Amino acid sequence: MPMEKTFDAAEAEPRLYRRWEESGAFRAGANARAGANSFTIMIPPPNVTGALHLGHAFNNTLQDILVRWHRMRGFDTLWQPGQDHAGIATQLQVEKQLAATQQPGRRELGRDAFLQKVWAWKQEKGGTIIGQLKRLGASCDWSRNAFTMAGAPGAPEGEEGNFHDAVIKVFVDLYDKGLITRGKRLVNWDPHFETAISDLEVENVEVPGHMWHFKYPLAGGATYTYVEKDADGTVLFEEERDYISIATTRPETMLGDGAVAVHPSDERYAPIVGQLCEIPVGPKEHRRLIPIITDPYPDPAFGSGAVKITGAHDFNDYAVAKRAGIPMYRLMDTAGRMRDDGVPYAEAAEVAQSAARAWLIRNGHATVGFAEQPVSLSEAEADALNLVPDHLRGLDRFEARAKVVEEITAEGLAVMTEATDPRLGAPKGKPAPAPEPGPRAAGQTAEVPDQARDGTPPLEPEEGGEARDEAAQLVPLVEAKPIMQPFGDRSGVVIEPMLTDQWFVDSAAIVGPALDAVREGRTRILPESGERTYYHWLENIEPWCISRQLWWGHRIPVWYAPDPIADDDDRWAPICAPTEEEALAHVRAGHGEDADIVVVETEAEADAILRETLATLDTATEGRIRQAQGPIRIPVWRDPDVLDTWFSSGLWPIGTLGWPEETEELKRYFPTDVLVTGQDILFFWVARMMMMQLAVTGQEPFHTVYLHGLVRDEKGKKMSKTTGNVIDPLDVIDEYGADALRFANTSMASIGGVLKFSLDRIKGYRNFGTKLWNACRFAEMNGVFEARGAGVPRPQATVNRWIVGETARVREEVDAALAAYRFNDAANALYAFVWGVVCDWYVEFSKPLLLDGAGEETRETQETMAWVLDQCLILLHPIMPFITEELWGLTGERAKLLVHADWPDYTAADLVDEAAEAEMRWAISLIEGVRSARAQMNVPAGLYVPLVMEQADEAARTALARNDVLIKRLARIGEFSEGAPPRGSLAVPVRGASFALPLADIIDVGAEKERIGKALGKLGKELGGLRGRLNNPNFAASAPEEVVEEAKANLALREEEETQLKAALARLEEIG
RNA sequence: GGGUGAUUAGCUCAGUGGUAGAGCGCUUCGUUCACAUCGAAGAUGUCGGGAGUUCGAAUCUCUCAUCACCCA
Secondary structure: OOOOOOOOHHHHHHHHHHHHHHOOOOOOOOOOOOOOOEEEEEOOOOEOOOOOOHHHHHHHHHHHHHHHHHHHOOOEEEEEOEEEOOHHHHHHHHHHHHHHOOOOOHHHHOHHHHHHHHHHHHHHHOOHHHHHHHHHOOOOOHHHOEEOOOOOOOOOOOOOOOHHHHHHHHHHHHHHOOOEEEEEEEEEEEOOOOEEEOHHHEEEEEEEEEEEEEEEEEHHHOOEEEEEEOOOOOEEEEEEEOEEEEEEOOHHHHHHOOEEEEOOOOHHHHHHOOOEEEOOOOOHHHOOEEEEEEOOOOOOOOOOOEEEEOOOOOHHHHHHHHHHOOOOOOOEOOOOEEOOOOOOHHHHHHHHHHHHHHHHHHOOOOOOOOOOOOOOOOHHHHHHOOOOOHHHOOOEHHHHHHHHHHHHHHOOOEOEEEOOOOOOOOOOOOOOOOOOOOHHHOOOOOOOOOOOOOOOOOOOOOOOOOOOOOOOOEEEOEEEEEEEEEEEOOOOOEOEEEEEEEEEEOHHHHOHHHHHHHHOOOOEEEOOHHHHHHHHHHHOOOOEEOEEOOOOOOEOOEEEEEOOOOOOOOOEEEEEOOOHHHHHHHHHHHHOOOOEEEEEOOHHHHHHHHHHHHHOOOHHHOOOHHHOOOOOEEEEEEOOOEEOHHHHHOOHHHHOOOOOOOOHHHHHHOOOOEEEEEHHHHHHHHHHHHHHHHHHHOOOOOOEEEEEOOEEOOOOOEOOOOOOOOOOHHHHHHHHOHHHHHHHHHHHOOOOOOEEOOHHHHHHHHHHHHHHHHHHHHHHHOOOHHHOOOOOOOOOOHHHHHHHHHHHHHHHHHHHHHHOOOHHHHHHHHHHHHHHHHHHHHHHHHHHHHHHOOOHHHHHHHHHHHHHHHHHHHHHOOOOHHHHHHHHHHOOOOOOOHHHOOOOOOOHHHHOOHHHHHHHHHHHHHHHHHHHHHHHOOOOOOOOEEEEEEEEOHHHHHHHHHOHHHHHHHHOEEEEEEOOOOOOEEEEEEOOEEEEEEOOOOOOHHHHHHHHHHHHHHHHHHHHHHHHHHHOHHHHHHOOHHHHHHHHHHHHHHHHHHHHHHHHHHHHHHHO
């Protein structure tokens, strides 16, 4: 039964994949030769919430190619699959689902019940991407599928595994070594998810924003002379002022200001440094005064040159406050609302006031006043203080902003300017609104100032100049300008820098080996530019914040118990232990065997119990509970935070292999070989894996990191739902088959290449599959596969000898390309070979032998073709596994599936027959010459025409004689003759011979002259270049010998061709 | 502002010192018994601009321009 005309991918792919899986073809070690080296790839674990996108499709195609290639070569191969638990994304997903199905929300459920819901969700929906990777043909060992939360407490049946143990063990080890610490740090806070997120999860986007300018009056009505000078010292402007002008894009943070800073060299403000100024907001009777300090951070040329310092809400201010010892006052709660806790504002402001005075005293700007006690606030005390005025408490941060602006303006403390000031941008006379900005709001809010609009040049940016024309109508100066604003990449809300207690890894202490590994070449990053980026980041590494205020994740293994020796002040002592039992054992050791230990859920509960306990004790012991008599209640609570997802995925290479147990797999497959991943997670993941694996095992986790870019659309744009240019790889697979998608991915995969996805290319590679299919179909129709022999054929016929050599060449080319991770070169070499050599020439050449012939030559051709096609299937299999496996099955009884076929290792040196190659290349060039002349001269395509050989050398004669059947067939030649070409022939020059097509009655002499003239023109250019080079004595002297030889040989060939063409032209001239 | 990279045929891209290629598209021709998801032939380039090194530069250096990404 003849084969179908095309490959039915939709039908065959699931069937073939099932076949592979059922036969265990992808199992670790399948098809390994005895004593083989291992080859391991760890899949970059997709989020458990994820669905396959084109980036995954690309990334996993490359991994699959490497894995299939090694497996066929007999390596002990493991492709380790798995998923990442993706803290924020998963928690969000489940919360959404609860809301959508009218179930109780996360907080109502409580932690344990919620986590059960997450696990249930994971078990039901978490496998989506696995099925999708299978459709792509990914040959992972699915029996080993891993999960970064496997084995966590509460994990249901089927989620066993010890990944959790690995994560906890590493945390405890690093903690014990002092490499993990807890502290108050400014972190990027996501008010939507109410958790810290890393720098890398923050997207900075330029959005239309506003810059407000406010006056901070000097304390006690003090004044100074404000002078502005130009570079030469000429006074430009001078006035008496009782305030300092401050610009801000976030007025609500003024409430937490701890100081105003100016540059030490800024003479304008020198007179008032060390004085106090007033924050112009809040109840008049409790206005807070803050010191004016110097710090190198403010840029005198920007704005007024004075900067408000809000240490708890801005990264730059944080550094200034740290340097100067300015207290940091937190203003917001975890949801980004203005705080509504603590003592009333008046009381809090009082304390802050004393702290400000104390600062002046400490820094020598003031002396201790009468009856005054300098107050110094600890970090915790400052944090506990709520400086939000009572009427603003509980407001959303953006509402609070609007209120603050309104109040200051009403009080007349906004800096004013003319209504025509081009900086305003917003509608005249109206203070700009303070909407909640967001990337989606961009373009809807106030426009960016268009200074060209009214032709007025912008005013000088220096403050103080804007109110000079008193006659003009004045409005508050609210600049409309684009500002960079941080957004959470998952939540899309504005990120708030927030001072919170977090856990940190001291990255700087463990980064050394990770840097050395790349510097010393033990791990190589491709493209090389990735190495530079890697160094740059690691050399400037910041502490890594690893705590997240989420529930879904590895909970931090730290418990808190009353410190048996500490003062009341920091009475909770952390105990880090792998399990609660061990932690409690520590508590018991500290508090005595008879202590009644109560594990509670929150710090508040623990506090209550501890207060009760303390109350029962003798006050003379000053709260030290070690002196307690008899059993007392000791509250213990566990840190509620979970670890950053990247902390656990950082252990992916060893965690998936069973570490910390010393498993057989760990010994066999670690260190792994290649990591294929997106360059966007070089820091998130790659660098951290390097650091963590080195810290834990002392070994590099992989020797090669292959980085690739983002898959974009045809025009190079990012694919996004909002743009609507997202292409679903599954749709592509449905329409064109997985092989076409894979081949397109492979051919795009040049090192460091830009990835632009094009459906035209997909279609082209689907056609390529069809071409291969039909070559096999032709072979099958001609009994080729019945003649398959064992091993490499050793045929006699020139065409067969030639194609065997060509096959060896392409095998070497493919191996070299894959070894160098030049996937595109491998794909292109195979495309050119299968289509351009096998299909275009070899199949055509074989036709006379297969269709017309019989006997040994036919049999040998069948055998050779069977072998050549088998080689095509084998070499293409890593890239196009489905169609090749299908053809492998259809074209013979096979000992093994193609997925386990032996990868060839024959070489061009063994198999290339140079004489055969020269002969075939000559025949091809003659055929092409004839075809070209015919087509250009409009000789009817179907017409058989005679060919006259004018002259020929020995090699050409032999080649013609031995291949005349092929040449006649493919060039559509009727008869050969030898002799002088008749007048009005078409000239066909080839190497070592000249031919003519006598077609005087068909051709147009003028057109033929033109054709030859054109060819001569081209030749002339080339000859000019070659002669120029060879005539240059410096060329012969400096260029390598083989280059000179090549140029000489080239020149000889071109000259021969030129002679022939000139002769042909001369003959045509005779006709006229 | 810092870093990294890109600029080659109409389009998408290869091309690490020897005189420029592929695929797609385009034009012309073709119902030749594997394939029209095909075949044959053809056209198209101051390799972003300028300077330098070199016998020789798309390739190395400098510079300018434009664009992209990452980090502030």
